[in-house]
Amino acid sequence: MYCHVIRILKLFTVIDGSNSAKHFIISDCNCPKKNSMIIMRHDHTMYSMAETLSRGPFFILLVAVFLGMLGLGIVLPLLPIFVNDFGASGFWVGALFAGYGLSRILLTPTIGSLSDRYGRKWFITGGLGLYTLVSIWYIFPGSIYELFVIRFVHGIASAMISSVSMSYVGDLTPKGQEGAYQGKLSNAFYLGLGCGPIIGGVVNHALGLDQVFILMAVMAFIPFLLCIKFLPESKPVFRTQPRIMTAFMHPRMQAVLFFRFMNTFAYSAFMVFIPVLAATQYGYSTTLVGVVIAIEVLSMAMMQRYAGKMADRYKRSYMIVVGTILVSFGTIALVFVKLLPVVAVVALMIGIGNAIAISAGTTVVALDGRELGQGVAMGAFNTVMSIGIVVPPLIYGVVLTAWGVDSIFLLAGIISLVTLIPFWWLVVRSRKLVGPLPHAGAHKT
Numbered sequence: 001m002y003c004h005v006i007r008i009l010k011l012f013t014v015i016d017g018s019n020s021a022k023h024f025i026i027s028d029c030n031c032p033k034k035n036s037m038i039i040m041r042h043d044h045t046m047y048s049m050a051e052t053l054s055r056g057p058f059f060i061l062l063v064a065v066f067l068g069m070l071g072l073g074i075v076l077p078l079l080p081i082f083v084n085d086f087g088a089s090g091f092w093v094g095a096l097f098a099g100y101g102l103s104r105i106l107l108t109p110t111i112g113s114l115s116d117r118y119g120r121k122w123f124i125t126g127g128l129g130l131y132t133l134v135s136i137w138y139i140f141p142g143s144i145y146e147l148f149v150i151r152f153v154h155g156i157a158s159a160m161i162s163s164v165s166m167s168y169v170g171d172l173t174p175k176g177q178e179g180a181y182q183g184k185l186s187n188a189f190y191l192g193l194g195c196g197p198i199i200g201g202v203v204n205h206a207l208g209l210d211q212v213f214i215l216m217a218v219m220a221f222i223p224f225l226l227c228i229k230f231l232p233e234s235k236p237v238f239r240t241q242p243r244i245m246t247a248f249m250h251p252r253m254q255a256v257l258f259f260r261f262m263n264t265f266a267y268s269a270f271m272v273f274i275p276v277l278a279a280t281q282y283g284y285s286t287t288l289v290g291v292v293i294a295i296e297v298l299s300m301a302m303m304q305r306y307a308g309k310m311a312d313r314y315k316r317s318y319m320i321v322v323g324t325i326l327v328s329f330g331t332i333a334l335v336f337v338k339l340l341p342v343v344a345v346v347a348l349m350i351g352i353g354n355a356i357a358i359s360a361g362t363t364v365v366a367l368d369g370r371e372l373g374q375g376v377a378m379g380a381f382n383t384v385m386s387i388g389i390v391v392p393p394l395i396y397g398v399v400l401t402a403w404g405v406d407s408i409f410l411l412a413g414i415i416s417l418v419t420l421i422p423f424w425w426l427v428v429r430s431r432k433l434v435g436p437l438p439h440a441g442a443h444k445t
Contacts, residue, residue, distance in 0.1 A: 073196020101389025112379020183308015264388025
């Protein structure tokens, strides 16, 4: 046993309006390992010492998420190359992207619930380790079917990192700053994802495909080591174990989950099929394709922090509507433009729109996660996103074969715009059933 004495730094009992006790425990093990600190909190409690202690773990998470997503983003513009090398049809471009999402659908809810029960650290660390291994595996696929399996395993690693990292941040977030904290995490997420395609395209052009995946493995292995050494455990305390179905049945969560699913129709069109559109219609190289993807993703990253602060102050439902409109019209516009400067402006508009809408949605989930459990709330949010990663690319693969790549972007933009009608109905319904969320500013959700 490494630990013999547990030093209790602080134990608060806070009585809320319903006279129910809420506990927040931060303990430090008197043992040689620095990462033995355990942070345990109930979702309704916050105090200044906890906020101070949260800065170290939060910074480590930002570094880990950035480097992990940098490795993931590297592979995005290269999937069409694999499909072409294996002589497969255009359908497989969507199928390979969908394989990544399929494993996330199957495992994200379970992983989220387990992290609420057993803690967050080793899910995040294990996911980064699996990222490292699967990156090397990309060098050796023998067929398009094996590549699909690789993408499936890659999705497992992602499921272990993304929602659990968001849950970890939810554990540490001071009350009233949910949007700001989640915005900073999303900033690191999309910054890494946005830099990846540029690096992937340049390295592939200069050194070849194998070196791309070696670099990708390194980008996952560095945060893997950081998390083992420096990331403390975060383990929430609940009287009753949270269940994933509670999040799916919550009226306000239903509105946000519906938005997140429908948002993936435009997201999948851009991230999966912009390389096809750019190569066939624009005549772009893999480097320029990486630049276009990076503009969209980096604009999301740079906007996340500001959008997160906006979501702490203003009506999140309005932000989702405004952001979705920008994404919808930008997606449709890609069909009618070809010059790189114009395509860059459109990609910028799509990125800003996504940042505004997704930041608002994530803030709502973080707030409801205080009551429902961050693991299950973020797990539900990421599950519907994963379903969206699977379903639209498969549909678009058929559309690509039947009507061409232009039809994909037209369909995606129209779907994204039209679904604002049922989304708003769900928002109005949730306000009647559960009321608006608390907030830090002068407006309500």
